Amino acid sequence: MKTTKTILISGASIAGPALAFWLHKYGYDVTIIEQAPTIRPGGYAVDFRGVAMTVLQQMNLLDEIRKCETRTGKINVVDKDDNKVGSFPDAFTSGELEIMRGDLANILYEATRQNVNYIFDDTITAITEHANGVMVAFKENRPRDFDLVIGADGLHSKVRSLSFGEENSFNTHLGLYVAIFTTPNFLNLNMDGVYYSSLGKRVGVFGANAGAEARASLYFADKPMHYNHRDVEQQKQIVREKFAGEEWKVPALLEMMEEATDFYFDSISQIKMKRWSNGRVALLGDAAYCASPMSGMGTSMAIIGAYILAGELHEANGNYQQAYTNYEAQMRAFTERCQKMAEGAHWFVPTTKFKYWMSQQIWKILPYTPWKNMMIEMPTRIANSITLKQYA
Numbered sequence: 001m002k003t004t005k006t007i008l009i010s011g012a013s014i015a016g017p018a019l020a021f022w023l024h025k026y027g028y029d030v031t032i033i034e035q036a037p038t039i040r041p042g043g044y045a046v047d048f049r050g051v052a053m054t055v056l057q058q059m060n061l062l063d064e065i066r067k068c069e070t071r072t073g074k075i076n077v078v079d080k081d082d083n084k085v086g087s088f089p090d091a092f093t094s095g096e097l098e099i100m101r102g103d104l105a106n107i108l109y110e111a112t113r114q115n116v117n118y119i120f121d122d123t124i125t126a127i128t129e130h131a132n133g134v135m136v137a138f139k140e141n142r143p144r145d146f147d148l149v150i151g152a153d154g155l156h157s158k159v160r161s162l163s164f165g166e167e168n169s170f171n172t173h174l175g176l177y178v179a180i181f182t183t184p185n186f187l188n189l190n191m192d193g194v195y196y197s198s199l200g201k202r203v204g205v206f207g208a209n210a211g212a213e214a215r216a217s218l219y220f221a222d223k224p225m226h227y228n229h230r231d232v233e234q235q236k237q238i239v240r241e242k243f244a245g246e247e248w249k250v251p252a253l254l255e256m257m258e259e260a261t262d263f264y265f266d267s268i269s270q271i272k273m274k275r276w277s278n279g280r281v282a283l284l285g286d287a288a289y290c291a292s293p294m295s296g297m298g299t300s301m302a303i304i305g306a307y308i309l310a311g312e313l314h315e316a317n318g319n320y321q322q323a324y325t326n327y328e329a330q331m332r333a334f335t336e337r338c339q340k341m342a343e344g345a346h347w348f349v350p351t352t353k354f355k356y357w358m359s360q361q362i363w364k365i366l367p368y369t370p371w372k373n374m375m376i377e378m379p380t381r382i383a384n385s386i387t388l389k390q391y392a
Contacts, residue, residue, distance in 0.1 A: 005029050008136055008146040010124055011153035012039060014046075014101070015285030015302035017108035017116070019152060021059060022310030024115045031146070032116055033138065035123040035158075039109045042262025043101030044180050044215060044293065045070055045206070050383025052300035053096055055307045061111060068103040072206060073192040077363045080196070080247035086363025088195070096380070100208060100215075102262070104299070127162045129279045148320055149281045150309070152302075155269060156229050157287035163278050173224045174292055174345045176268035178217055179239045181260035183253065185214040196248040199356050202349045203243075203250055216253050218243060221351045224267070235265035268292045270339050277324035284309055289335040294342035296379055301338055304386065305331055311391035334386040341382060 007023055009016045012034035020030045048056065056062045075088035109118075119141060126137035127149060137143045151159025161167060185207055187194065193206035204217040220242045228234055236257060243250050257263065271290040276283045285302035292298070309327045316323035350356040 006133075006146045007031070007148045007150060008033060008134075008144075009150045009152055010034075010157070010159045011151070011285075011287070012036070012109065012118065012120070013105055013152070013154065014108065014299055015287075015306055016150075016152035017105070017112050018059075018303050018306035019150060019284060019310055020112050020116045021108065022307060023313070024112065026310060026314035028313075030116045031119065032112075033119045033122055033124060035121070037121045039102075039105050040262075041102040041106075042180075042182055042215075043105075043264060044217065045072065045098050045208070046101045046104060046299040047096070047098040047296065048300050048303070049096050049297075049380050050300065051386055051388060052303045052383065054388065055303050056097075058307075059111070061107060062097075064107055064111075065097065065099055065104065068099050068107070070098050070100060070208060071191060072098065073190065075193040075195065075206075077195045077197070077360075078248070080198075082248070085360060086366070088193075088363065088366070101299075124158050124162065127159065127281060129281070134280050147280070148313075150284055151281065151287045152284040152306075154286045155266065155271065155290050157283065159281060160271075160283055160287050163281040164273070164283075170271050170273050171267075172270045172272055174268045174270065174294065174342060175221050175223070175351075176219055176294075176345055176349055177222055177225070177238075177242075177266070178219045178268060178293065179235070179257070179263065179265045180215060180217045181257055181263045182208070183214045183216050183256040183260070185211055186252070186256075187214065187249070189214060196250075197349070197356070197359075198246060199353065200349060200351045201243065201246065203246075203248065203253065205249070205253070216256070218250075218253065219268075219349050221346075221349050229266075232263055232265075236263065239265065268294055268342075268345060270342065272339070276328050277321075280320060282309070282324050282327070289331070289339070291335070291339040292342045292345070294345045294348065295338050297338035297341060297383065300383055301331075301335060304334070304388070307388065311389060315391055330386070330389070337382050337385055341379065 006029045009032045012032050023030045076084050077086040122140040128135040133145050133147050134149050151157045189207040190211040191207040196203045200221040202219040208215045276288040312323040312326045350359050
């Protein structure tokens with residue numbers, strides 16, 4: 001009989017609901033707390049590769065996800081006059097299975113909402129461990145006791161800051177920021193994509209929702225900035241200032257940004273920690289080992305990590321310390337390999353004239369070189385570099 005029966009998960013995006021899915025199957029009483037008022041729509045395309053596909057199959061969600069599958073077509077690189085200057089290889093961004101982040105979050109929510117207690121529009125304010133569990137205080141709801149608390153609340157994890165220390169102790173800034181939002185498919189891209197770049201900036205527009213709309217992504221290079229992660233207007237002002245005076249379609253995109261209801265802005269950063277657990281509290285997904293969007297592995301890491309953490313808690317039968325240790329032992333090397341894949345971020349948004357010139361030359365010749373296959377195959381090799389245990 002398990003002595004750790006009640007588990008609070010902070011975060012209702014990908015990692016949290018995936019963990020809740022498995023914990024419910026193992027007989028746990030699971031609550032998910034989410035500061036947003038509902039499951040967040042929109043967002044960028046995320047993809048799965050390798051072992052993560054096996055986990056989705058075991059969750060019986062693979063067919064449902066395929067119904068919402070997107071598939072980025074050709075990606076052209078253009079200059080300010082819309083002349084093609086290069087291209088990305090086919091399958092460069094899509095992995096084995098690609099889906100919009102909001103669609104995936106909704107699928108996971110629908111798969112768990114009947115069996116998991118979701119609390120929206122609230123957040124954790126304090127975590128106090130005692131001999132028999134964890135007392136958790138909330139901004140809106142009354143305090144409650146849980147056996148364990150799992151932080152699956154992303155790059156700016158509240159659980160991590162309360163139980164492990166301030167974010168700047170663990171955040172490795174990769175020198176970039178990105179804004180993402182939905183626009184009309186004003187370039188008639190169908191499901192293709194286009195990139196325009198200038199020194200220190202890269203702008204992308206990709207077809208989405210079967211070509212009915214598009215997603216814009218505006219990257220820029222900068223040192224770490226201090227801003228309010230909840231203040232959308234402040235974030236939009238940062239983007240306006242950074243892209244003021246840019247050419248190509250940027251002025252039109254900045255206008256569309258004002259009307260976007262799913263605006264997202266954040267740094268391109270990684271989280272690196274010596275330990276992912278502290279007492280009865282543990283971290284999962286981006287909260288523990290964010291690899292950044294530049295790795296292309298974040299969603300796979302979250303799905304695999306959730307499977308392993310839940311399985312180890314089940315197998316440990318109440319010995320949560322051993323479960324946390326085993327979870328980390330299985331995931332550590334894999335996450336480090338995934339993070340290493342993001343090391344070329346400075347080539348994606350070059351900040352010197354030489355690197356900018358070099359990157360333009362690379363995109364021109366890439367489709368015709370053996371590098372193309374290497375860039376497509378390497379993420380798959382990394383994605384298959386972890387072996388899953390089978391849990392009863």
